[in-house]
Amino acid sequence: MDLTAQRELARLLADLRRAARQQSGLDPRLVPPDKDTAYRVAARVAEELGWDVGGWKIAAMKAEMQAALRTDSPIYGRVFAPFVKATPVTVAHATLLSPIPEVEYQARLGRDLPPRDRPYTIAEVTDAVASLHPGLELAECRFVHDQAFPPLPAILADGAGSGTIIYGPAIEGWRDRDVPAQEATLSCDGTVRRRGTAAAALDHPMAPLAWLANELSRTGVGLKAGQTVSTGTLTGMLAPRAGQTYVADFGPFGSVTLTFT
Numbered sequence: 368m369d370l371t372a373q374r375e376l377a378r379l380l381a382d383l384r385r386a387a388r389q390q391s392g393l394d395p396r397l398v399p400p401d402k403d404t405a406y407r408v409a410a411r412v413a414e415e416l417g418w419d420v421g422g423w424k425i426a427a428m429k430a431e432m433q434a435a436l437r438t439d440s441p442i443y444g445r446v447f448a449p450f451v452k453a454t455p456v457t458v459a460h461a462t463l464l465s466p467i468p469e470v471e472y473q474a475r476l477g478r479d480l481p482p483r484d485r486p487y488t489i490a491e492v493t494d495a496v497a498s499l500h501p502g503l504e505l506a507e508c509r510f511v512h513d514q515a516f517p518p519l520p521a522i523l524a525d526g527a528g529s530g531t532i533i534y535g536p537a538i539e540g541w542r543d544r545d546v547p548a549q550e551a552t553l554s555c556d557g558t559v560r561r562r563g564t565a566a567a568a569l570d571h572p573m574a575p576l577a578w579l580a581n582e583l584s585r586t587g588v589g590l591k592a593g594q595t596v597s598t599g600t601l602t603g604m605l606a607p608r609a610g611q612t613y614v615a616d617f618g619p620f621g622s623v624t625l626t627f628t
Contacts, residue, residue, distance in 0.1 A: 368404050372397055377411035380525050383509040384416060389464045392515030402440075405523035406586060412526065413445055421448030422473075422595035424504055424529045425575045429568060432600070437519045441599075443579055444526030451595050454503075454535045455624040460609035464507040466530065468607060468625055469600035470553045470615040472546070472565060472572040473502035473534045476596070480580045481589035492577040497592075498537035499546070499572065501617040503625055504597045505531040506604075532597045535621040544620075547571050553602045554614045561602035572598040 376397045383390065399405040413420060427433040427441050436442065460466070477497030480487060507530035510517055522528055538544070547566035552559045569575055575598045580590055590596070607613060612626040 368400055373408050377408050377415050380412045381415035389511045391511045391513055393517040393521050399520035405520040408524035409526055419448040420445045421451035422446040424597045425579055425599045428575050428599045442527045444529035446529050446532050450531040452533050454533050456533045457626045460627040465512055467506040467604045468613045469504045470551050470602040471502050471504050471597045473500045474576050474596045476592050476594050478592045482584040482587050487580045489573050489577045492580050493573045499541040500537055501535040501621040501623055503533045503615045503623045533623050535623045538620045551601045551617045555611055563601035568601045569599050575599050
């Protein structure tokens with residue numbers, strides 16, 4: 368995929384984001400041939416938009432979710448600053464692009480993790496985290512989920528389906544609490560629909576954060592202080608409808624509320 372095609376895809380994806388619009392399928396010549404090319408296009412999308420990067424999303428840390436998302440490794444995408452929001456959040460369902468709410472821990476960085484030759488350890492990454500929050504990721508996709516849905520590299524170029532991340536109050540003393548074992552639930556209109564733990568889905572939220580720091584470092588991109596990283600779903604995915612309210616409940620760690628009008 369030459370630079371001209373990469374730029375064309377980046378302009379298309381930036382235009383779709385600006386217009387909050389989806390399209391069916393993608394011209395095969397614009398489908399990136401591999402993940403590295405896809406991530407380069409995603410960086411070009413950010414340049415085209417000119418929006419500040421407020422954070423990042425991570426998905427598919429373990430084999431089950433990798434199979435569901437058609438990947439053989441974790442994936443990531445940029446989340447833009449206007450779409451990092453505090454709970455509660457209300458959104459108009461009709462303006463969203465195949466929205467999927469996912470229960471996730473979100474880590475806010477207190478210092479930069481710049482690119483470097485030596486890999487970051489989990490301990491180093493943990494030390495860089497200013498706060499950990501209960502949260503929801505509201506994923507969206509610029510491609511319609513139909514028979515023409517393009518291969519994974521096109522989705523990675525689209526920020527791995529990044530949309531909005533919603534965070535709750537910081538979890539007090541999280542470093543000394545049993546984060547992996549804490550059950551989190553996703554409720555719809557008061558009925559629990561999904562349950563999960565970080566232990567089952569991620570091992571610990573710092574594990575995907577360390578993976579992201581090293582993956583970005585490998586490609587010359589760093590994490591920045593103040594960015595919020597949504598570390599991966601604990602409870603799988605649901606498709607919401609207008610009029611519904613979703614609550615991500617982390618028990619003593621807090622909760623996050625998202626309403627679709």
